[in-house]
Structure formats: structure tokens, C-alpha cells
Amino acid sequence: MELQLQIKMNPNLYLRDPDSTGLGRNIIKHSIKLIHDIGFEDFTFKKLAVEVGSTEASIYRYFENKHRLLTYITTWFWTWLEYQLIFHTNNLRHPKEKIDIVIKLLTFEVQDKFIVEHIDKSLLHGIVICEGDKAYLTKNVTEDNKSMLFKPYKDLCHRIAEIFLELNPEFVFPHSLASTLIETAHRQMYFKEHLPRLTDFGKSKAVRPLVGFLQHLVFKSLEN
Amino acid sequence: MELQLQIKMNPNLYLRDPDSTGLGRNIIKHSIKLIHDIGFEDFTFKKLAVEVGSTEASIYRYFENKHRLLTYITTWFWTWLEYQLIFHTNNLRHPKEKIDIVIKLLTFEVQDKFIVEHIDKSLLHGIVICEGDKAYLTKNVTEDNKSMLFKPYKDLCHRIAEIFLELNPEFVFPHSLASTLIETAHRQMYFKEHLPRLTDFGKSKAVRPLVGFLQHLVFKSLEN
DNA sequence: TTTAAAATGATAGTATTACTATTACAAAAC
DNA sequence: GTTTTGTAATAGTAATACTATCATTTTAAA
Numbered sequence: 126m127e128l129q130l131q132i133k134m135n136p137n138l139y140l141r142d143p144d145s146t147g148l149g150r151n152i153i154k155h156s157i158k159l160i161h162d163i164g165f166e167d168f169t170f171k172k173l174a175v176e177v178g179s180t181e182a183s184i185y186r187y188f189e190n191k192h193r194l195l196t197y198i199t200t201w202f203w204t205w206l207e208y209q210l211i212f213h214t215n216n217l218r219h220p221k222e223k224i225d226i227v228i229k230l231l232t233f234e235v236q237d238k239f240i241v242e243h244i245d246k247s248l249l250h251g252i253v254i255c256e257g258d259k260a261y262l263t264k265n266v267t268e269d270n271k272s273m274l275f276k277p278y279k280d281l282c283h284r285i286a287e288i289f290l291e292l293n294p295e296f297v298f299p300h301s302l303a304s305t306l307i308e309t310a311h312r313q314m315y316f317k318e319h320l321p322r323l324t325d326f327g328k329s330k331a332v333r334p335l336v337g338f339l340q341h342l343v344f345k346s347l348e349n
Numbered sequence: 350m351e352l353q354l355q356i357k358m359n360p361n362l363y364l365r366d367p368d369s370t371g372l373g374r375n376i377i378k379h380s381i382k383l384i385h386d387i388g389f390e391d392f393t394f395k396k397l398a399v400e401v402g403s404t405e406a407s408i409y410r411y412f413e414n415k416h417r418l419l420t421y422i423t424t425w426f427w428t429w430l431e432y433q434l435i436f437h438t439n440n441l442r443h444p445k446e447k448i449d450i451v452i453k454l455l456t457f458e459v460q461d462k463f464i465v466e467h468i469d470k471s472l473l474h475g476i477v478i479c480e481g482d483k484a485y486l487t488k489n490v491t492e493d494n495k496s497m498l499f500k501p502y503k504d505l506c507h508r509i510a511e512i513f514l515e516l517n518p519e520f521v522f523p524h525s526l527a528s529t530l531i532e533t534a535h536r537q538m539y540f541k542e543h544l545p546r547l548t549d550f551g552k553s554k555a556v557r558p559l560v561g562f563l564q565h566l567v568f569k570s571l572e573n
Numbered sequence: 574t575t576t577a578a579a580a581t582g583a584t585a586g587t588a589t590t591a592c593t594a595t596t597a598c599a600a601a602a603c
Numbered sequence: 604g605t606t607t608t609g610t611a612a613t614a615g616t617a618a619t620a621c622t623a624t625c626a627t628t629t630t631a632a633a
Contacts, residue, residue, distance in 0.1 A: 262483070319485070319494065320494060320503070323503060338522045342570055
């Protein structure tokens with residue numbers, strides 16, 4: 126059973142809603158492929174236009190610049206992840222189980238329950254790992270934050286923080302632990318692949334040891 | 350008592366050693382100021398040349414491109430931080446004390462024992478927080494890693510990992526915890542300032558609560 | 574002290590990037 | 604059947620990211 130999904134995005138993220146037209150959806154689809162393949166630095170609207178079979182000018186009608194597009198797709202990812210989290214923790218009673226779901230979601234170990242035909246979530250996950258932080262590591266953070274561009278990330282973080290508090294209501298760092306968990310999951314996956322000496326996971330494809338590390342980190346931290 | 354310091358950098362980081370000439374040191378000095386002020390994205394060699402009072406072409410004689418320059422200054426930072434760590438943990442016996450030093454170093458709470466007249470370490474620290482990750486979050490990681498550009502970061506990480514093992518020789522994730530500690534320290538400082546809802550620290554300038562969080566995270570994790 | 578080598582400055586130039594503007598035509602909505 | 608909307612095509616600009624050349628200054632070795 127899979128659910129059709131359409132995520133309503135903050136209009137400040139785009140000039141014209143890419144989800145409202147075929148060209149728009151194509152832009153999203155091919156930008157995910159292209160950024161994944163050549164990296165955000167080398168990614169340009171010109172190259173994207175070629176892939177999409179359209180023109181640079183048309184893409185500029187949808188997004189102010191490539192940085193906004195990056196913010197759009199990463200923000201989409203956070204929203205989708207929160208949906209997944211809600212779905213998969215729906216009938217769980219014990220916060221420990223919920224936390225296990227959170228960790229499995231962050232390491233992409235959970236069956237995706239939503240269909241979005243034009244978005245390859247596996248590629249998108251790769252982008253979030255490699256390029257995601259660049260969405261907020263800019264001189265525009267404050268302004269972008271005021272436009273609520275990062276709200277989905279904060280919402281996800283807050284939801285995870287609430288689960289932490291279920292397990293330990295006295296815990297004083299629920300949000301910091303949540304953002305640390307999210308960032309660490311991605312960063313350690315990146316290190317594992319590219320700079321393995323910064324981890325203890327070896328170079329095998331298995332995410333098992335990473336899951337173990339994250340569980341250890343979170344559950345130890347939440348102990349009384 | 351302060352010590353004169355000259356850090357020998359990996360020659361793969363530069364075309365001409367910036368530490369060997371006045372112009373080179375000026376390039377470093379002003380690039381730190383400029384990147385701090387306008388951010389790495391907007392930073393160009395043209396603008397830097399104006400600040401330095403030299404020409405674009407001259408700067409290209411020292412660094413292949415601006416990304417290499419960023420890697421140079423962040424790598425310099427990691428080396429300096431390891432020196433500081435060695436110095437400040439020199440006479441300490443208990444690993445707990447050493448870990449406290451590590452955390453204080455990462456949050457810039459420790460008296461700097463080294464003089465480097467042309468490098469403003471406080472500005473540099475700000476750059477490492479905001480832009481540091483961009484040095485390795487590129488499509489060139491693997492190649493750059495083969496050229497040993499990230500060795501100082503790995504060395505620092507390994508040294509911290511060894512301190513963790515002093516406290517708990519059974520601990521299986523010393524490197525992952527070390528890299529997580531470093532990354533988390535910086536990321537939480539960034540969040541505290543720009544996206545405070547992702548933390549539990551409030552917006553005061555005090556780093557005290559962050560230090561508390563990092564101590565909690567590490568010491569809990571290292572418990573048996 | 575002379576001389577050669579190295580470093581710098583000045584100038585110029587190229588390809589690419591990151592846009593903006595204008596026009597025009599086709600499709601769809603009212 | 605007209606207006607709105609989406610798209611294409613073309614053109615153009617300012618800035619970026621370099622590279623090349625050559626004259627001049629500085630430095631270091633003989």
C-alpha cells in the first residue's frame with residue numbers, strides 16, 4: 126500500500142510553483158539527477174536546461190537562482206521525512222521504538238510509503254547528505270529564515286525532540302540532540318564513504334554500525 | 350608566555366608557499382578578513398586583490414583557486430588546534446580533564462598560547478564554523494584526500510579518539526564520536542546564532558549551555 | 574658587489590556563469 | 604473568442620574564474 130503525495134511548499138521558495146506544471150516537475154526531476162551527478166558547485170541552469178530540453182530563461186521563471194532550487198529540494202526532503210515519521214510512528218506506544226524509527230529513517234532503512242512519480246528519493250537523499258547543509262550555510266540565513274524557508278527542518282527537529290521528551294521528560298537538550306542526530310547521521314554517512322578514518326565503520330556498504338552508533342549516542346544521552 | 354609558531358603546511362595546498370613571502374602572508378591575512386565579512390560564496394580573488402593591494406594574477410600564483418585557499422586556512426586551523434590540544438593537555442593525568450580541554454578548545458574558551466602575527470584566530474574560527482565543511486563537501490573529496498589535504502583534521506580527530514579510549518578502552522566508536530564532537534560543537538554554535546530553534550541554548554552570547562551539552566553527550570556516551 | 578633568479582605588477586584576454594529583457598507564439602481557461 | 608498563462612528563442616550584460624605575456628622590482632647566490 127502506497128499513498129499518493131503532494132507536498133505544498135512555501136511560496137517563498139519559488140517564483141512559479143514547479144509542482145503546478147509539467148515543465149516545473151521536469152525541472153525538479155532533472156535538477157535532482159544533475160546535482161547528484163556533478164555536485165552543486167558545477168550545477169548551472171544552463172546545463173539543467175539542456176537536460177530538461179528547455180531554456181535557461183524558462184528555468185529562471187521558476188527559481189530565482191540555483192541556491193533557491195537547492196533549498197527547495199532539501200526542504201521538500203525534510204517535509205517528506207516528517208510525513209514518513211508521522212506515518213511510521215503512528216501506532217507505536219513506546220518512545221524507544223519511535224526513536225528506532227527516526228534513526229532508521231535518517232539512515233534510509235525504512236520502506237517509503239509515499240509515491241511522488243517525478244522525485245527519486247534515493248538520489249535526493251544523496252544530495253541532502255552532500256549538499257544539504259549548503260542551503261543554510263550562507264550569508265542569507267537570517268533572511269531566508271525569516272521567510273520561513275527552514276520551517277520544515279525545524280518542524281522535523283521539534284517532532285523528534287518531543288519523542289525524546291517522551292522517553293525522558295527531564296532532558297534539557299531535546300532540540301540540540303535532535304539536530305545533532307540529524308546532522309550526525311548524514312555527516313557520518315558522508316565520512317564513511319569519503320573520509321572513513323573519521324569513523325569506526327570500515328568501508329563496507331552496511332549501515333548497521335552507523336545505526337548502532339546513533340542508537341548508542343541517543344539512548345545514552347537520554348538516560349537518567 | 351606565548352610561543353612563536355610557524356606551521357608547515359602540505360605543499361599540495363598551494364602553488365607558492367604563502368608563508369614564505371610578505372605578499373603571501375598578506376593574502377592569508379586579508380582572505381580571512383574578507384571571507385569572514387562577505388562569506389565564501391561572494392569571495393573572489395579580484396576582491397581579495399583590492400584588499401591586499403595587489404593583483405588577481407599575483408594571487409593565482411599562490412593558490413590554484415579560492416577553494417584551495419579555503420582548504421588551506423581551515424587546515425591551518427586544525428593543525429593549530431591540535432598544537433593547542435597537545436600544549437594544554439600536556440601535564441594532565443585524568444582523561445576527563447583532557448576531554449574538558451577538548452571541549453573548551455572547540456568552543457574557543459581556552460587561552461591561545463601561540464602567536465601568529467598575521468592570522469586572526471577568532472575570525473578564522475568563525476570561518477571554520479560557517480564555511481569549514483565546504484572544504485570537503487565537494488566532488489573533489491577523494492582526490493583531495495589522496496593528496497593528504499585533510500590529514501590535520503584526521504590527526505586531530507585521532508588524537509581526541511585516543512583520549513576517549515583512555516577513559517573507556519572498551520569504547521567501539523572513538524573516531525566517530527570525535528568527529529561528531531567537532532562537527533557538533535561548530536554546528537550547534539552556528540544554530541545558536543542563526544537558527545536557535547534547532548537548539549536549547551537561547552540567544553545569549555554565553556557558550557556555557559553548549560559546553561554543558563557537549564560534555565553531557567561525550568561523557569554519557571563513554572560511560573560503561 | 575655583481576649578477577642571475579625569483580617575485581611582483583600591469584595589462585590583456587577568454588570562456589563561462591549568472592543572470593535580465595524582449596518578443597512571440599501556442600495552449601488552456603474563462 | 605479573448606485573455607491569461609506557459610514556453611521558446613534570441614540577445615545582451617556584468618561578473619567570475621581563470622591564463623598569458625612582459626616589464627620591473629626584489630632577493631639571494633657567487
